Amino acid sequence: MAHVKLSERSERDPGGKKVDLYPEVGLVRTLVFKRCPETARERLLPAVVRLLARIAVSPSKRLRERDFPIWMGEATNSLGTEMSTIALPDPIAYPVFKEFYAAFHGWDAYIESGAYLLADGGGEPAARYSQGGIVVYGGAFDPPDQLPSCLRDLGVNIELRSWQLQSAGGRRTRYARAEPPRRAASFVSTTGSPLDKRHTLDSWSDNRDIILEFLYDLKAPCGFKQLQELLGDSFGIGVALEPSPSFDRYGCIRLGWLRDDDKSAPVRILINSRLDDRLKYAVLAHELAHYVQHFPLLLTGQIVEEQSWTMPELEAYYHDLLRRDHPQLLRDVELDAFELASFFLIPPQLHPVGRFASAILERGQNPEPALLIWRWLQTWFPEGSAEPPSWSRYDAIRERADREVQSAMRPEDGADSLFGCTLAAALRVESDELSHSRVEGEILAVLQKILGLLAMTAPLDLREARENIRRRLSRDGEAAGPDLPNLDELSLGTRSFCRELIPPLRPQEGTVFFPRIPLVPASFNPTGEVAGDWQYLQRLDSSPYGTVEDWRNHRPEYGVVLYRFETWQQELLRSL
Amino acid sequence: MSSPAQVVITRDTFLGQLGLMDLSSRIRDRREGDEVYKAVLGFLQAENAVELREASGGQVRELNLMIPGTPLHVRLTSELKEKLNGLMIIALILLGIGQGAWPTVGTAVLAGLVAKITKLRKEYGELCIVESLGEVAKRSDESVCTNLYGRPCRYPNAACQFMKSEGQTCLFGLAEIKQTLTALEARDVLRRENSVEPFIWKVRL
Numbered sequence: 001m002a003h004v005k006l007s008e009r010s011e012r013d014p015g016g017k018k019v020d021l022y023p024e025v026g027l028v029r030t031l032v033f034k035r036c037p038e039t040a041r042e043r044l045l046p047a048v049v050r051l052l053a054r055i056a057v058s059p060s061k062r063l064r065e066r067d068f069p070i071w072m073g074e075a076t077n078s079l080g081t082e083m084s085t086i087a088l089p090d091p092i093a094y095p096v097f098k099e100f101y102a103a104f105h106g107w108d109a110y111i112e113s114g115a116y117l118l119a120d121g122g123g124e125p126a127a128r129y130s131q132g133g134i135v136v137y138g139g140a141f142d143p144p145d146q147l148p149s150c151l152r153d154l155g156v157n158i159e160l161r162s163w164q165l166q167s168a169g170g171r172r173t174r175y176a177r178a179e180p181p182r183r184a185a186s187f188v189s190t191t192g193s194p195l196d197k198r199h200t201l202d203s204w205s206d207n208r209d210i211i212l213e214f215l216y217d218l219k220a221p222c223g224f225k226q227l228q229e230l231l232g233d234s235f236g237i238g239v240a241l242e243p244s245p246s247f248d249r250y251g252c253i254r255l256g257w258l259r260d261d262d263k264s265a266p267v268r269i270l271i272n273s274r275l276d277d278r279l280k281y282a283v284l285a286h287e288l289a290h291y292v293q294h295f296p297l298l299l300t301g302q303i304v305e306e307q308s309w310t311m312p313e314l315e316a317y318y319h320d321l322l323r324r325d326h327p328q329l330l331r332d333v334e335l336d337a338f339e340l341a342s343f344f345l346i347p348p349q350l351h352p353v354g355r356f357a358s359a360i361l362e363r364g365q366n367p368e369p370a371l372l373i374w375r376w377l378q379t380w381f382p383e384g385s386a387e388p389p390s391w392s393r394y395d396a397i398r399e400r401a402d403r404e405v406q407s408a409m410r411p412e413d414g415a416d417s418l419f420g421c422t423l424a425a426a427l428r429v430e431s432d433e434l435s436h437s438r439v440e441g442e443i444l445a446v447l448q449k450i451l452g453l454l455a456m457t458a459p460l461d462l463r464e465a466r467e468n469i470r471r472r473l474s475r476d477g478e479a480a481g482p483d484l485p486n487l488d489e490l491s492l493g494t495r496s497f498c499r500e501l502i503p504p505l506r507p508q509e510g511t512v513f514f515p516r517i518p519l520v521p522a523s524f525n526p527t528g529e530v531a532g533d534w535q536y537l538q539r540l541d542s543s544p545y546g547t548v549e550d551w552r553n554h555r556p557e558y559g560v561v562l563y564r565f566e567t568w569q570q571e572l573l574r575s576l
Numbered sequence: 577m578s579s580p581a582q583v584v585i586t587r588d589t590f591l592g593q594l595g596l597m598d599l600s601s602r603i604r605d606r607r608e609g610d611e612v613y614k615a616v617l618g619f620l621q622a623e624n625a626v627e628l629r630e631a632s633g634g635q636v637r638e639l640n641l642m643i644p645g646t647p648l649h650v651r652l653t654s655e656l657k658e659k660l661n662g663l664m665i666i667a668l669i670l671l672g673i674g675q676g677a678w679p680t681v682g683t684a685v686l687a688g689l690v691a692k693i694t695k696l697r698k699e700y701g702e703l704c705i706v707e708s709l710g711e712v713a714k715r716s717d718e719s720v721c722t723n724l725y726g727r728p729c730r731y732p733n734a735a736c737q738f739m740k741s742e743g744q745t746c747l748f749g750l751a752e753i754k755q756t757l758t759a760l761e762a763r764d765v766l767r768r769e770n771s772v773e774p775f776i777w778k779v780r781l
Contacts, residue, residue, distance in 0.1 A: 009726055009727075011726035011743070014722070014726075019726060141721075141750065245649070248649070249640045249642045250641040250642070252634075252639060253639050254638035255637055255638075274583060274592070275589060275592070276592050279588065298637065301636035302637040304637075305637045318636060337639075382592065382597075404606055417586070418588045497635075
């Protein structure tokens with residue numbers, strides 16, 4: 001049974017004939033001829049029809065009871081040879097191909113047979129053999145009884161139809177099945193609930209190895225949905241789609257609230273729901289790469305966020321630390337993540353791509369690794385207009401690949417799109433071989449500084465601890481006054497996705513930093529309306545309800561920080 | 577009344593977000609994609625549908641994959657969606673096989689073309705004809721007819737006079753298509769490239 005499924009259109013064509021719907025076809029079994037008068041369509045088509053008529057009366061059931069299309073076309077190859085082609089589905093039953101080969105390989109104009117792309121041979125449906133019936137395709141406006149003149153005297157019963165290319169409809173999946181991880185991941189859970197999977201530095205250290213093993217076993221990209229399920233089920237990382245218009249990014253990874261005793265926290269990845277599934281996969285891979293490489297940085301950030309409720313200077317100190325001592329850290333963190341994520345699109349087993357390329361010949365030469373990397377990656381970025389493979393467009397495709405590779409290698413050009421960033425990362429991976437995270441040491445240094453500072457201020461009372469941190473904000477021994485000049489540089493944003501910082505009604509004199517009451521919406525205020533009820537985050541069980549104004553009035557010298565629910569949390573609350 | 581949907585677009589996502597995904601198979605390379613992006617942005621700005629907002633800040637407890645550059649927020653009203661559909665038809669024609677590479681079209685010209693397209697009537701098959709000119713390799717009467725006849729109706733809710741009610745199939749025949757093409761020529765929407773049949777049609781820029 002040939003793997004080309006034809007169906008019939010419900011409506012006939014304008015000429016009144018039946019219409020066969022053809023799917024898009026890639027490789028076909030092709031007989032190639034030199035183009036000459038002998039292989040003109042008026043000569044080839046009758047020969048094909050005569051052969052089909054012989055098949056129809058063959059004593060062999062294996063040959064006779066078939067349904068397969070025949071394409072014919074003309075093309076000029078890149079060497080300038082003009083060719084005519086006859087093509088059959090690939091794979092095709094051997095007895096059928098044998099008949100075609102026997103009928104045509106003796107022709108003077110015959111060159112060769114092989115599996116080639118239908119588009120490269122210029123093939124269009126010419127005829128169809130269907131369980132003994134013979135169909136020939138004509139123009140949509142031809143009447144059903146008007147056979148082409150070259151077929152009229154054959155004495156064969158032929159049905160004239162027209163054909164239509166059927167759009168693919170649902171996209172065919174090109175994802176591979178991912179093998180489950182070799183070992184169970186570790187995380188902390190007290191309730192056993194699927195939502196209660198928390199991560200510590202220790203469990204992360206185990207998990208990163210398991211994830212890297214999983215990545216090593218990946219044969220091909222496994223797609224967003226499969227990776228999302230795997231992360232939730234096997235690695236305890238929740239992945240949610242975020243449709244909110246205020247989520248103006250591709251995706252993010254964040255930690256949930258830390259538990260006091262073991263400093264464990266849930267890990268959650270949010271992906272912009274409006275992205276194409278292929279982009280979602282690339283973004284999810286990027287965020288997962290952050291988990292694998294940068295969990296301690298996320299943990300540091302979470303500690304800073306929570307400590308800043310009472311010691312707001314810590315947030316400024318943290319930003320200052322990154323800005324002054326590690327100015328490239330956040331940039332390098334992104335480069336790191338792009339590099340690791342590129343393995344989810346070009347699996348490790350294809351690396352080094354140079355070695356893979358050395359086993360391939362294209363026009364007698366090994367393709368450059370960069371060309372293969374571009375070719376593999378471009379299919380995963382829907383708006384970059386993926387170029388279908390084609391020998392006849394080989395030069396144009398190469399030229400385009402060269403241009404885009406050159407562009408990606410110029411940092412000022414490559415950074416304007418996800419494709420550019422991913423291509424640049426994959427090219428770096430190929431040129432550097434696989435290297436360890438470039439920022440691991442720096443991240444641990446940042447974590448140690450923050451933990452060291454907290455340990456040092458722990459015995460102090462709160463006022464002294466805050467004063468101590470404030471003093472550290474000034475580097476050159478100058479007194480850190482209440483009016484720090486560089487607040488903007490320290491990026492003390494007040495509004496971000498699902499977080500809003502509101503200053504106190506009566507700020508303490510002499511400081512620009514204010515402690516804040518952490519609030520989350522009450523379960524009956526899932527969208528987090530300011531006028532609705534909110535609860536104190538740290539004592540959800542016993543917290544009273546109050547509007548934001550109520551809370552501000554309750555402690556006028558405190559600000560509030562509002563943590564709104566992400567969309568999946570809102571939906572969960574509504575469903576309860 | 578519900579407020580218009582708001583989407584954030586980038587060079588990576590603008591086709592999908594604005595419902596222009598049909599263009600993706602016609603854009604030949606990223607350079608051409610950049611040109612189309614610029615044209616679409618120019619059009620949206622002329623329509624006052626774009627809002628430049630500072631990217632919302634990140635939090636210390638998260639790592640974000642941010643959209644490069646300033647996020648462009650687009651208010652997608654139903655009127656704008658109609659116009660974007662018109663823009664897509666124009667872009668398909670401009671990117672079409674017969675019309676060469678993406679030309680430099682000024683925003684004003686583009687807006688004028690979109691206005692012309694959005695005035696075409698679905699119920700009389702005018703819009704489908706112009707859409708087809710962007711989809712067929714040879715822009716002749718017969719190609720347009722083959723591209724429409726017997727296929728599912730593109731606008732089944734438009735009460736088109738050529739739709740077969742059962743099965744919602746298009747029965748726009750060659751004779752009616754020829755008449756409609758001539759009428760669109762008279763209204764300055766199309767012009768013939770040649771003088772003798774089969775006529776090849778082009779959208780009047």
